[in-house]
Amino acid sequence: MDTTNQILLPDPIPDHPLLHGRPEIGRGESSIVVDGDVVDGQERVFKILSSPTDYAYYTAPDRPTGHHFPIVYADHGTAGRSSRGYPFHIIEVEKLYPLPCAGEAAEVATKISTSYFDACMAWRNLAQDMGRIALHHLTVTPMGWSDAVKDSLQALEIFSTEYGALPDLIKADNLMMRKDGTLVFSDPVFME
Numbered sequence: 001m002d003t004t005n006q007i008l009l010p011d012p013i014p015d016h017p018l019l020h021g022r023p024e025i026g027r028g029e030s031s032i033v034v035d036g037d038v039v040d041g042q043e044r045v046f047k048i049l050s051s052p053t054d055y056a057y058y059t060a061p062d063r064p065t066g067h068h069f070p071i072v073y074a075d076h077g078t079a080g081r082s083s084r085g086y087p088f089h090i091i092e093v094e095k096l097y098p099l100p101c102a103g104e105a106a107e108v109a110t111k112i113s114t115s116y117f118d119a120c121m122a123w124r125n126l127a128q129d130m131g132r133i134a135l136h137h138l139t140v141t142p143m144g145w146s147d148a149v150k151d152s153l154q155a156l157e158i159f160s161t162e163y164g165a166l167p168d169l170i171k172a173d174n175l176m177m178r179k180d181g182t183l184v185f186s187d188p189v190f191m192e
Ligand SMILES: Nc1ncnc2c1ncn2[C@@H]1O[C@H](COP(=O)(O)OP(=O)(O)O)[C@@H](O)[C@H]1O
Pocket: 025, 026, 027, 028, 029, 030, 031, 032, 033, 045, 047, 054, 070, 093, 094, 095, 096, 097, 173, 174, 186, 187
């Protein structure tokens, strides 16, 4: 839930033929993102994941899919082991963009982050379950979500419960967008 002192994964890009020579375009506490190819007009990236929860989010048969979830093109298997102790998994997903300061997607993202944060404060005595309860609260309280956003929040809640993941909807860069302005839940869960 810390939004300012994020520790980035210190590992170099793992050695794998698919990744050679590709510029790194993003990094978080558990993932590295390198630029991919443009296939049939669609820009792609490779995400190198060290968190089993993130890997499940992108590849599980019952992972959340639909308008606001990232499109996954391929699971390229593993590439060594990260300093966090888990194997690196390489997956190929659609390229996304940071949310701009203004616009519809940014407004919805801000509303999700702030209402989620407020709900976390309200339920903070629930400790470990706080995040999931806060997410549940967002899905059952009328807040003017579009149907697609509400369905997505519900799908995230189900995924979090099934996979023992914790929602991570506060960090601004976990919500991203497509070039056409669609809000996408890029990295909305983490491992407990
Ligand atoms: N699909 C994507 N396209 C382009 N950049 C991305 C994509 N997904 C993530 N990024 C960038 O990489 C950074 C780390 O990715 P993220 O999934 O948030 O990793 P972590 O699980 O380590 O937080 C993000 O903050 C963002 O800047």
